[in-house]
Amino acid sequence: MKKIIGLLIIFAVAVGSVEAQKYITKTGKVRFFSDAPLEKVEAVNNQVNAVLDVASGDMVFKVLIKSFVFEKALMQEHFNENYMESDKFPVSTFTGKVTNISGMDFSKDMKYTAEVEGTLTIHGVSRPVKTQGTLESKNGKIEGKSVFTVNVKDYDIKIPSAVVKNIAETIEITVDVVLEKLSK
Amino acid sequence: MNKLLKTFLVVFILGLLAGIAGYVFVYNKPHTDYARAKPELIVDARQCFDEFVNNRSQAEQKYNGKIVQLTGALTRIESNDSLSVIVFVFNEGIFGDEGIRCTLLPGYKVNSLNLKPGDRIEVKGLLTGYNETDVIMENCSLVKP
Numbered sequence: 001m002k003k004i005i006g007l008l009i010i011f012a013v014a015v016g017s018v019e020a021q022k023y024i025t026k027t028g029k030v031r032f033f034s035d036a037p038l039e040k041v042e043a044v045n046n047q048v049n050a051v052l053d054v055a056s057g058d059m060v061f062k063v064l065i066k067s068f069v070f071e072k073a074l075m076q077e078h079f080n081e082n083y084m085e086s087d088k089f090p091v092s093t094f095t096g097k098v099t100n101i102s103g104m105d106f107s108k109d110m111k112y113t114a115e116v117e118g119t120l121t122i123h124g125v126s127r128p129v130k131t132q133g134t135l136e137s138k139n140g141k142i143e144g145k146s147v148f149t150v151n152v153k154d155y156d157i158k159i160p161s162a163v164v165k166n167i168a169e170t171i172e173i174t175v176d177v178v179l180e181k182l183s184k
Numbered sequence: 185m186n187k188l189l190k191t192f193l194v195v196f197i198l199g200l201l202a203g204i205a206g207y208v209f210v211y212n213k214p215h216t217d218y219a220r221a222k223p224e225l226i227v228d229a230r231q232c233f234d235e236f237v238n239n240r241s242q243a244e245q246k247y248n249g250k251i252v253q254l255t256g257a258l259t260r261i262e263s264n265d266s267l268s269v270i271v272f273v274f275n276e277g278i279f280g281d282e283g284i285r286c287t288l289l290p291g292y293k294v295n296s297l298n299l300k301p302g303d304r305i306e307v308k309g310l311l312t313g314y315n316e317t318d319v320i321m322e323n324c325s326l327v328k329p
Binding site: 047051063064065066067069072073074076080087 | 210211215266312318
C-alpha cells in the first residue's frame, strides 16, 4: 500500500513538473505580408494560441483563419471565401519542435536563436517547415519571434489569373508571441 | 451620323466612368460596422461554448462568420497595449482556462475597465471559430452595460 502511495506521489510530482514546463499564450500575433507587383497586402491575427514545452521543445500553434484582419474589407472577403476557403478549413496549425532547446536556460534573462522544425497545415494541406527564430526569456516570460515564407502553390491555394499580379507567390509570415508559464 | 457617333461616345464615356466608380467603390468598401450591426444570433455564452465542445462541425456551420450576441457572467478582462479581451471561462483544460474570448473594438477599451468579474454582460461581435480550447470573437462591442 505504501509503495502504491509512493508511486502515486512520484507520478503526481512528475505530472506537475511537466505542466510547469509549459508556456502558453492565447494572444499571440501572426502577420502575413504579400508584396505583389500591383499591390501590397497585409493581415494580422491577434488571438493566436501557442504552447511551448521548454523541456522537450515541442510547440503547437493554432490560428483561426477568420480572425485575420485586413485593411480592406474586400480583400478580407476574398481571402476567406476564395483563397483560404475558411468555412471548409477554419484553422491553420503548426506542430513542431525547437530542436536546439536543450542548450537554453529560461531561468535567466537570455536571448537564443531557435531552430524550428515541424508541420505547417494551411488550407487542409500539411507540409514540413524548417525555419529559425528567437526565444528570449524576460521577467519569467518567453518571447518567441520568427519570420519565414510560404509558397501559395504548396498549400493548394488557387489564385485566379485576373489577380495574379495582386497576390505574391511567396507570402511572408511573421510570428510574435509572449508565452507565460502555465500555472495550475 | 455625327449625332449617332456623339451619342455613342457620350454613352461609352458615361458607362466607363460608372464602371470605374463602381470598381473604386467596391474595392474600397468599408468593413462592416460591427458595433451597429444587428446580431444574426443571440445566445447564452455557456450554451454557445457547449455547442462547440459537443458538436464542433455543427456549431461551426451555425456560428462561424456570423455576428453573434452573447450573454454571460464576465470572468475577466485581459488588456495589453494593443487590445482588450473579454473572457468567459467555462472549463479547465490541460492548457488552462477554456471558454469564449472576445476582442473588443478599440473604442470599447475604456468602457471595459469599469467591469468586474461576475458582472452579467452582453457582448456582440464576429464569431471567427473554435481553436479546440476557446471560441473566438473579434470586433466586439459591449451591448450591456
